[in-house]
Amino acid sequence: MKMTEKKAEEELLSGEIRGEIIHKRGIGRLVGIPTADLRPDQGTQLPGTGVYAGKILLDSEEGCGEYPGRESERYCCAVHIGPCPTMDSDKAVLVKIHILDFQREIFGSRATLRLYRKIRDVRSFDSASLLLAQIEKDCLEIRRLWGMEVPLASRLTMDASIRQAVLGDREIYLSEKEFAVLYLLWSHPDISFTKENIYETVWQEPSNQSCHAVENTVYQIRKKLRPFTCGHETIKTITGFGYKYSGS
Numbered sequence: 001m002k003m004t005e006k007k008a009e010e011e012l013l014s015g016e017i018r019g020e021i022i023h024k025r026g027i028g029r030l031v032g033i034p035t036a037d038l039r040p041d042q043g044t045q046l047p048g049t050g051v052y053a054g055k056i057l058l059d060s061e062e063g064c065g066e067y068p069g070r071e072s073e074r075y076c077c078a079v080h081i082g083p084c085p086t087m088d089s090d091k092a093v094l095v096k097i098h099i100l101d102f103q104r105e106i107f108g109s110r111a112t113l114r115l116y117r118k119i120r121d122v123r124s125f126d127s128a129s130l131l132l133a134q135i136e137k138d139c140l141e142i143r144r145l146w147g148m149e150v151p152l153a154s155r156l157t158m159d160a161s162i163r164q165a166v167l168g169d170r171e172i173y174l175s176e177k178e179f180a181v182l183y184l185l186w187s188h189p190d191i192s193f194t195k196e197n198i199y200e201t202v203w204q205e206p207s208n209q210s211c212h213a214v215e216n217t218v219y220q221i222r223k224k225l226r227p228f229t230c231g232h233e234t235i236k237t238i239t240g241f242g243y244k245y246s247g248s
Contacts, residue, residue: 013047017095017113021058021106034190035080036106038095038113049082049093049122052115053142056097059110075099076146078138079115085124086131100139100148117145132187133159156234158183167228174224177202181217185235185245194242218243 019040040046055074080096097113119138125131136157143149155168163179165172174182180202185193193201195211203213218235225234236246 013052013115013118015045017044017046017115019044019095019111019113021109021111023107035096035098038097038111040095046081046093046095047115051119051122051138052079052081053077053117053119053145054079054097054113054115056099056114057112058106059112075102076142076148077113078119078135078142079113080122082122085122086128098135098139100143127160130161133157156186158186167225170228172224172228174221177213177217178221178224181214182221182235185243189245192238192241192244197242214243 017038017040019038021036022039023037054077056077057074077097077099080094080098082093083091084094084096095113119141125134156165158165158179160183163174163176165174165179165182181198184198184201195214196207196209198214199205199207199211222233222235232246234246236244238244
């Protein structure tokens with residue numbers, strides 16, 4: 001059953017968490033999920049570790065400090081509280097925020113965070129790709145919680161361990177090379193790859209400047225995905241360069 005936003009608002013799990021957005025190593029951006037790190041004000045009591053559905057208000061927004069009644073200035077987000085065992089051996093408790101449908105730089109801003117439903121516990125994954133797949137699922141659940149539109153980038157999920165690609169509720173059957181090329185692009189959505197990069201990564205041999213195999217493979221991937229994307233091209237051609245994942 002879909003939860004209404006009013007019902008979700010009733011599930012506030014803690015008081016407001018105030019703090020400053022600080023620079024960290026940017027690991028989240030490397031795996032395609034840019035995050036902001038919040039340094040809570042001294043004396044702040046954090047809830048237990050876990051991944052939460054939250055909403056954030058940035059003090060840099062007009063009308064800052066007037067949280068109640070200013071819904072248009074709140075942004076839905078996924079919030080990780082705890083260590084990051086997959087990407088970092090440090091056991092320090094961090095507050096990491098991925099703001100949905102948000103692209104601006106906000107480092108140095110002060111922010112107010114509210115947590116609602118707990119999505120899952122913090123756990124370690126065997127690889128960054130498995131962590132990325134789980135974060136995509138977390139964000140999809142949070143979008144559904146708030147009744148947000150699900151972009152194409154979130155509708156495609158990929159599981160490298162069983163070589164499975166699912167778009168919405170439909171499994172897309174891909175050859176070994178088709179899966180590998182799509183997975184490379186999908187798992188690095190902010191990066192444009194040259195055809196040579198793709199060939200040498202997937203075929204694991206020098207390209208010798210001949211990349212017809214890459215072009216043919218991308219053609220087949222597009223052909224298989226197009227019936228389920230309303231004509232949207234999931235792989236974007238970067239003229240004179242190569243390809244990039246384009247799920248939105």
